[in-house]
Every structure is written in structure tokens, then in C-alpha cells.
Amino acid sequence: MYNKALIVILLVLVSTSLCTPATGQTKIDGSQLWFTNTELNAETIKACPDYIYLSQKSETYNIIKKELQDNLNTLFNKDVKVIKKLKPGSLCVGTTAQKNLTTYFSDSELKELGNDGFIIRTVKNNNTIIIANTEIGALYGTYHYIRLLQTSKDDLVNLNIVEVPSYDRRLLNHWDNLNGTVERGYAGHSLWQWDELPATISPRYEAYARANASIGINGSVLNNVNASPDILKTEYLNKVSVIAKVFRPYGIKVYLSVNFASPSVIGGLSDANPKSADVIQWWKDKAKEIYTIIPDFGGFLVKANSEGQPGPNDYGCTHADGANMLADALQPYGGIVMWRAFVYNPKGNDRAKQSYDEFMPLDGQFRSNVIIQVKNGPVDFQPREPISSLFGQMKHTTLMPELQITKEYLGFSDHLSFLGTLFKEFLDTDTYTEGRNTTVSKVTDGSVFNDSITAIAGVANIGLDTNWCGHHFAQANWYVFGKLAWNNQLSVRDVAKEWLMQTFSHDEDFVSSMSRVMMESREAVVNYMTPLGLHHLMGWGHHYGPEPWCVIEGARPDWLPTYYHKADSIGLGFNRSSTGTNAVAQYAEPLKSVYDDPKLCPEELLLWFHHLPWDYELNNGKDLWTELCYRYNLGVEQAQQFEETWNTLQNKVDMDRFKEVQQKLATQVREAIWWRDACVLYFQTFSDRPIPHELFKPVHKLEDLKKLKFNMTHHN
Template sequence: MKTATRTRLQLLIFVAACCVSHFACAQFYFENNDGYRLWQKYDTIEDKVTRQQMREKLKTLNISGNSATTKIIREELKYALTGLLGHPPRLSQKLEDQQLIIGTPETLPKKVYSQLNPLEKLGEEGYRIRSLTVQGKNLTVIIGNSDTAILYGTYHLLRLIQTHTNISALNITEIPKIDIRVLNHWDNLDRHVERGYAGESIWDWHKLPDYKYQRYYDYARANASIGINGTVLNNVNANPDILRPEYLQKVAALAEVFRPYGIKVYLSINFSSPHIIGGLKTSDPLNSEVAQWWKSKADEIYQLIPDFGGFLVKANSEGQPGPGDFGRTHAEGANMLADVLEPHGGIVMWRAFVYANEKNEERSKQAYSEFKPLDGQFRKNVLVQSKNGPIDFQPREPISPLFGATPQTPIMMEFQITLEYLGLSTHLVYLGPLYEEVLNTDTGAKGKGSTVGKIIDGSLFNNTISGMAGVANIGSDRNWTGHIMLQSNWYVFGRLAWNHEQTAKDIANDWIRMTLTNDHETVNTISNMMMASRETTVNYMTPLGLHHIMGTGHHYGPGPWVNNLGRDDWNPVYYHRADSQGIGFNRSATGVNAIEQYHPELRQLYAKPETTPDEFLLWFHHLPWEYKMKSGKSLWDELTHHYYQGAENVKQMHKEWLKLESKIDPHPFNQVKMALEIQEQEAIWWRNACVLYFQQFSRLPIPSGLEKPQGTLAEYKAAQFPYAPGQGG
């Protein structure tokens, strides 16, 4: 009998025996193993020895407490262990019968708790998993200072079981390195998702607050399983209507669903809301009536949602209103909001994605120029939320110079999980290596070892609050992310937000084992594909530091020729600056001098072409086509080889996947197979279009050994995609 079929029968029997609850009616759509269950796919462990060993350790369990969260823990363990081990665990109140004990210091038996002190350093979210011997009996214990903490610990134990890890001698202590770990949903009230490639928004605002989809609960389960503790429900280009009473009732309904999973809700706000929906003549943050309006609105929100997280603000960027409209600074705008949230324990996440062409400053420099002078002027409950790079979620960018530049102001990381500039949802691109590359970059802000990770977790400058946000790739598609492999980006974001010192490869291996297969050889094959996928994509899209050469609006496909947009810095030609003399953007001291914003170590590294790493060469320097690279090739030859290598690597990745047909369940196998077919075609499209375009400036031949690009440049330039996903946002 097939594993999926066997598991389906077992779980249906289990469900029939369960009382009805939000969890018991959870996602039992296993016919096609279509990706809905994400990494919480609790199929039966096929290895009988491993399964039996786990059974012996987990026959009986006790979860103390009767909160909504402890009820979730009981249901999750029943559901998971029934699927993984083939039978439900037995609940027992007698210590001599128990094998798995889960609780807090207030609820655990004293004989157990006494062996686990002290717990103060765990805080409210940290947990400990220990193998103990009590009265001659071997126990596995999960303890934390809150019910949310033991929920996190429960999911950690389930991960160990799913990945076939030996659980006989556990001594695990986990404490999150970052306080605020949130998803940013760029979702509109009409369910359109800006830069979303997995269907409509999962929030059905029309049916809320009364109709709560099972998907909301499963969303919360998935987030809790990777330590995400917050969600911003709406687009940063915010509709003021989200603050109207009828919509706050809908927000409160979602908050009620998420609360037992340790997840707070946040809202993006439109800075001009006092004027647009409040009827005031102004939204000036220093106007007393405006401040009172926001205070009243905050009081209203917290009356409905006592644990409301706070506001995310996009201000004075891409046409959004902000304090600059009234001659006020970002700090003055943020502080006004912070003051009304502070009594309730709320925070302000103020985005640093600001650029304005009237300032006549190169775009990559503008965030630093705006926020560096304001360091120390923000309230303690304000975080400045910066994208990882200085432009806009490119396949590769150097880090934003803001990291390390504001020691008195906590900088919150903003990563993109959705693939706005990386092939939408049809390209297999695992973002773990990108996140890892950024977090491990040494800024030199306080000498060697001043990594971005240490800046955003608050440890480098002793900040009292820290945060990491990810722009979600979640939608209404059955598999949540439009491409089952892209679930891994949601997963790795959560794991790294909890602990950025983990490796992207280890996290990828866990995700594969939990989602696709535990076959060792197959895991290695898929892991290698995933780990190479981001570099592969950079090669066929934007090698050697090229950036922002995607199509207009939808950012789909190549568009290095675009030069007709309303602002210079919206046009790809602005960024690559290809001409007969060479290619690249001179951001060195002889150009726009963006390198001056970095600390000396990085400034010196990027100052000259010969010291600049190849991956950032054309980001910082405009160089002749015949410039000699470290490889010995000319710049033209090197650039062309990268484009061809990227396309070839996708072809090889496709071949490797086809070899796994007998190792992967049919539905996920075919999902990925179809997407890889698209990716292979589009990698060649990118290669051909870019090489032909840049060749007209270099006037050099295609390097020997490489096939001539198919088609003509005119044909590639003529292609239009008015209805591509992401258009209009």
C-alpha cells in the first residue's frame, strides 16, 4: 500500500474518533499530496526500526494546563504522532506512566521541574527539551516559561521525529535571537496581492469576521512551527479603510484565531488617515488634533485586540503620504505614532524604503541620507525597517549601508520571500543562501565580527528591541506559494529569524525531509539543487553586479533596454549604463561615491575594481568591455559565460529532478517538473535577450564554444506581458 494511502486511512480513523474542533477538521486532503500540508506532512515513518524506537519513547504523554494553547499542543501531538507512528499516543496523568511531559514551571511535577532549573534566561519564548531520568523512569520533557514557549518546543520535537533524529538523549535549549519575527502581507482589501504570485489574498475580508476559513488556522500552525510571532495583514501601500470600525472587527477575528499560536497581528497604515477617514484638515504629526485622532484610534484598536502588535508605516515613498508632506522628519512622524502605542505595549515599524528624485541624489544612497542623521531621535518602541540591499530586493545586492550606521536606533531587517525579481513563482530559487549571505556580511561597524546578524538581533549595539520581517509569498493557491519548492523560503525565513546562526543548508535539509522525502540520497540531490539555485538565477539574470534590468511594472523577464519611464532611476538603462566604452554603475569615489556610506572595511573593499568581489563588480564600477577579470577572461567574455552557465545550470537541475520520479510522490514531482520546464525556457530567454542587447555595445563576438543566441534583439524587445502576475502593483 502506498504511504500516502496508508496514512490517509490511519488519519481518517483518528479523525472519526476525535471530537470536533478547529484542529480536528484540519486539512485531510491527502489524495494527491498536493502541498497543502506544507512541512507539517506527518506521513507514517516507513523505516520500521526508526518508527518502533520513536513509539517506545512516545507511548504516553502529559500536557499540563487548560489554555487554548495547551489544547492546541494536545491536538497537534495526537494528529502528528498518529500519522508518524501509526497510532495515537495515550494521555496519562500518572507520572509513572508518562514518557513525554510538557509544561511550564507552574504546571510540571516538582520532581521533574527541579532538574531543569534555572529558566530565567529562556524569557517568554525560549524552551528546553531534555531527556531525564525521574524515579528510575526515562522521560522526555519540554519546558518553557509560557504556553507559547512549550508550543514552540513541541514543534521542535516533531521536527526531530519527522527528520528521523535520535531522540533518546536530548539536551536542547532554544532562545530566539530576534524579538519580532513577522510576515508582511502585501495584500489589499480587494484580495489582490501586490507582488503576489500564488493566487488571491488568503484573507477574505468580505466574509470576515463571521466566516473563518480552516486555512487561517493552518496558516497559524505553520507559522508557529517555525517561530514566527507576528503578521502584518495588509499592504504597505495601505488603504485607510483598514482602520474603519467595520474592518477592525475583521482584524479582531483574525487576531482571535492567531492568539493561541503566539502570533500578534499588526496593520500597515496610511499616514494621511486622519484626513482621509477622520475628517481632519491635516495629518501633520505635530498637530494636536492629529495626535489625538491617532490616540483615539489606538485605544479603539486595543479595546478590540488587547495584544495588537502595532503599526507598519511606508511614508514619503513611491507616492505614499508621510510627515515630509508637512515639513516634518521621519522621526517626528514615527514618534507621534509610537507615543500613542506605547501605553498599550505596541511598536512602530517605520520603513526605510524611501527615495525621491527631487533630492538629486543617487537612489542607493537615499535611505542612509534620510535616516543616519536621525539616529537617536526615535522613541524606544520604534524600529527602522530596512530592505537587505540599498535598491530593491534584487537577485544580489551589497548590504544596505544603514546596517551599522545607527547604533542608537534598532534597524529591522526586511527580506523578500516572494520572488518579485527572481522569476515570480515558476522559478526554483531557494533564498536561504541569500539570507545567509546578508546576515553573515561583516559591516565593520565595531571592528571585525560586526555582522548584519548581530546588528539586527540587537547584540552589537545593545538595542532593547529587535526584528526581522519577510514579505510573504503566501496566497490562496492550494499549495500556498504557487510552487511547492518555494514553501522552503517561508520556512527558512522563519528558522533564520529565530536563530540567524543556523545554516541555510541544514534548514533546507530539514524542509526536504519534512515536506518531500527522508531518503538520504534524494535529500542530498534536492539540497544541492536548492543551495545552488540562487547563484544559478543570478547568473542568468544579473551576473557580476548587474541589477534592476527586469521588465517594467511586473518585473517579469529581461528588460535591459527600457528607457521610457517617468524617472531616470525607474529605467534599467540607468543601472547598467552600457555604452561603447563599457558597462556598470560607478558608485566609487570617482562616481556618485556611494561607497562613502559604508564603514572603512567595506569602503576599501569596494573602492577599486581589483579589490571588489566579482559578484559586486558592476554594482560599484563602470568598466571597459576588455577589462581583464580575475579569471583571465575579458569582462565581455566573463559576463557572457555567466549568462550561459546560468542557463546550463537550470537545464542540469531539470535533468536531476527528472531522475527523482520514483523517489517523490507524483503530485509534488509533477508540480516541480512543470515549473522547471518553464524555468529552463525562461533562463534561455534571459540569456539570449541580455547577451544580444549588451553585444550591440561591446561589438565583440560570442566567446568560442558558446552557441549563438536564438532570435533577434528586436523580437525580444517587442515582447509584451500586460497581464503578467504582479502587474499593477
């Protein structure tokens, strides 16, 4: 009796250990990203092909073959053979160059796939074909197929999937400096080992390329937009060339940020005037050199006349003059210029208006290989902003959204905040510039305008940390950016679930609980940092903790929180309505009227557009002050809820990641309280009203919080 019970216990232990995610390593450290968990849904078991058929050979096909073999064999625990002649029960991967595959597809549907699209279709003889116009398209189809096998709840024996990306260029921007630091990077130093290159090639380069390709990212700007001119030196181009070679079979092009003053700084010219023949020639020569070294080089990203960077304005020229000059240099080789619209100067009365004011007059003046890269919001990657008013308004210029994956303003890699909801809210916002349903998605992906280029960029959150992103859950932001760049209509809740399944577990309770946490997490950050449309309340320089009181003598006013919150004895918020700076006039109707009127303005943007009295009555029966206290505290409660939820899931996750995330969540709760107390107590010095006692009592004293100095050592 005793023995039998023991055996049962042992069996349970054995089967439990069998059920833990197979990862090929003892410590699960996050280094495998969304390739970590290789559970298979029971429903997909019968979908396993008997053979893999690849008629072609190439570097990319080798990747396809390896991914399929590794994954199918791991997933199904069997040995799926690669065959050279088609047999029933095969998974066939190929391009339209292979005529024996194209018979199952119409010419028109293949044409619509473009460069990167693919079709996965089950045809006769139980064969499934992944077809594309290019090998890279076939690679995307392969990753898609593997993901389906692993995460889909659907029957996978009769597939007919057509995927075409929303944007042609799906880019990561790395704000990596040549000295190995990463601006606004919170996951260790730069991936790019410039000192060792070109001789030594870190295995991380390929792992990075694979991760990107698996979600459809096809370009990387390797260096910081605050660009060192050195990147264009031949020495560095040779290093870049090595990275480009690793990326190439994964379909990833390299791009570089360039310093507009390069011709004078490294070229020996007296200036960088875009009207100067010498300067023009210098760039032409440089372009030629680049393309000699990197034949498929993507193009330039330029931050000009912004935050101290040089630019065409230095020579009395416009942004168009500067961008076109570079575009002409790259044009013979098919390169593009991504010119950032992130400009503002301290003299304006409203930083939120300046990008629009400066770029709108240039509409229509840019070359067809120039694309204006516009941050999602009019200020700078705040937890919540309205959309930049340029979207949809610059009708004769191609625009691309710039999103920030790294969380400069949302708690670095310390806070769990899934940005899928932020990205989607932005993409789904209707600009109304061409009537109803001309969302940011549609005005940037070519659905509305006849764009010569379509592109989207995300500022990467990737570094040398073992888990790549500093926080296990921050990987999801890289993932969701890629997925939305591929398909801007996706449900980000589905993406979150899919990511959780691939990264952690298929356990239903785990996936539903943590996807709820992820979906709510960005709003929690908004609540405890900058609710109701507040913004830019963070500390000077580091942008981490709360410093709504921050005043620094001689500082640019538009770098100080008081410029944005405008708290006074009357109320709170920035009057950008028609009675204030009239930033609302930059939006199309009805957005203009909606934002202009506090009664119509969405509450989540209320103090972005309006300065409202402390006793302003909201429709829910609360006054502004009470609502502010309520939301700050709600953010804390949400963070606490996240921590509690995670703690209930201990037996569903490997212990290493469980503990690491647990520690981060505890930090997040502590810092949510810090934010809440700091902001509420500071604003209370203006409102002169009590914190409703049923809400909370501050843990800290304002005076103590004001003395806190943030320790930056654990960040770049």
C-alpha cells in the same frame, strides 16, 4: 513457478505503496506544506514516548495535545495516551508555572529562555520534558520535538536542547490589498477574506497560524505597506479582531500597515500633520480603539514619503517626527512602530545612497518603541545586492531587516530559487561597524547593540493557491525565513534538507540532490538575470522578464534599467566608487576599501560598484564581456541541470507534485534562455564584441525580444 513470481511482484507493489508518504488524501497538492510527509527515520523509532503529560488546559495546550497525538500516532503508528499524572516514559509539556517540572532546570537557564525559548530535556524515568516560560514557548518546543522525531538522524533518547530565538519579533509582512489582490503576490489572491469577515472564518487562517507557529513566526502585518486608510476603520478593525483571535493561541500577533494620511482621509481632519494637536489626538484615540478591540495588537508598519505615499515630510517634518508621534500613541499599550527606511526620490544621483543619507541624520531621535525597518539591500530586493549601509551604522536607533520572501525580482513563483542562501549571505555579511565580526545578524539581534526591540520581517509569498505559494518549492522560502528568524546562525543547507524531508521524502538521493539544487538555485537566477553585480534589468512595472533596454518617456529615471546598468561603448556597471557616487563611503572599513577597489571587490558585486571597460581583465583570465557571456550561459546550464536532476527523481515523488514542479522547471529553463539572450544581445549592442562561439548561440533575436509584451493575467 509462475504464480510465485506473481506474488513477489504483488508484494513489491503493496510494499511500495505502503512506503509512499502518508498524507491522508489521494492527491498531494501541497496544501499540507511541510506537514506533508510523515515518514519516520528508523533511528528514532525507540524515541516514541508511551504517554503525553500535560497538566494544564488552555487553547494553546489543546493545540499542543492535538499536534502531539496526531503526529506521534501517525509517526509511530500507535496510540499514545494523554495522562494526567506523571508516569515513566512520558513526554511532558509545560511551563515554569508547573513546579513539578522545573526541578530539572536551573533558574538561570529558565530565565534565559525569555518569552519564546524552550528546553527539551530527557530526565529520569525515561521522561522527556519540554519546558518554557510561556505556553507559546511550550508550543514551539512541541513543534521542534515533532520535527526532530521526523528528521533527525541523531539518537533522540537522551535529549538536551536549549533554543532561544534570535529575534523577539519574527514577522511576515503581507502586501495584501483590501480588495483581495496581493501586490507582488504570485500565489493567487489574498488569504484574508475581508468581504466575509467577521462573520465567516476561513479554515485557512488557522492553517496559516499553525504553519507559522511551527517555525516560530509570531507576527503578521496583514495589509499592504501601500496601505489603504480604510484598514483603520472600525469596520475593518472588527474583522482584524477575528483573525487575531484565531492567531492568538498560536502565539501570533497581528500588526497593521497604516497610511500616514489616515487622520485626514478617514478621520475628517484637514491634514495629517504630526505636529498638529488634532492629529496627535486622532492617533491616540485610534490606538485606544484598536487596543479595545484587539488587546494584544502588535503595532503599526509605516511606509511614509516613499513612492508617492504620504508622510511627515509633507508637513516639513522628519521621519522621526512622524514615527515618534505614532509611537507615543501606541506606547501606553505596548505597541510598536515599524518605520520603513525604503525612501528614495528621483532627484538623487544614486538611489542606493538615499536611504542612508535620509536616515543617518536622524540617528538617536526615535522613541524606544520605534524600529526602523530596512530592506536587506540598498535598492530593492534584487537577486543580489550588497547589504544596506544602514546596518550597524545607525548605532543609536533600533533596526530590523526586511527580507522579501515573495520573489518579485527572482522569477515570481515560476522559477525555483531557494532564498535561504540570499538571506544567509545577507545576515552573515560583516558590517565591521563595531569591529570584526559585527555581522548583520549581530547588529540586529541584540548581540552588539542594546536594542529595545529585536525584530525581522519577511514579505510573504502566501496566497489562496492550493499550495499556498504558487510553486511547491516556494514554500521552502517561507519555511527558511521562519527558521532564520528563529536562529540566524542556522545552516540553510540543513534547513533545506529538513524542509525536503518534511515536504517530500526522506530518500537520501532525493534529499541530497534537491538540496544541492536548492542551494545553487539562487545563484543560477543571479547568473541568468543579473550576474556580476548587475541589477534592476527587469521589465517596467511587472518586474518579471528582461528589459535592460526599457525606456519610457517621462518615467522616473531611477525606475529604468539604464539608470542602473549604465552600459555604453566603454563598458558596463554603476560607478559607486570614490570616483563615482561614492556610495562605498557609507560602509565601514575595510568594506569601504574592498568595495571601492575593483581588484578587491567581490566579483559578484563588481558592476554594482564599478563601471568597468568591456575588456577589463578578471583574475580568471577572462575579460568582462566574456565573463558576462559565460555567467549568463552558466545560469542557463544550471537551470537545465536542475531540470535534469528533477527528472531523475520521478520515482521518488508523488506524481502530482512531480509533474507540477517539472512543468515549472521547464518554464524556468525557457525563461533563463530568454533572460540570457535578451541581456547578452542587448549589451552586445554596446560592447560590439562577439559571443565566444564555444559558449552559446542565442536562441532569440534581440528585435523579437524587444517586441515581447509580458502577459500579466496569471498573476495578481
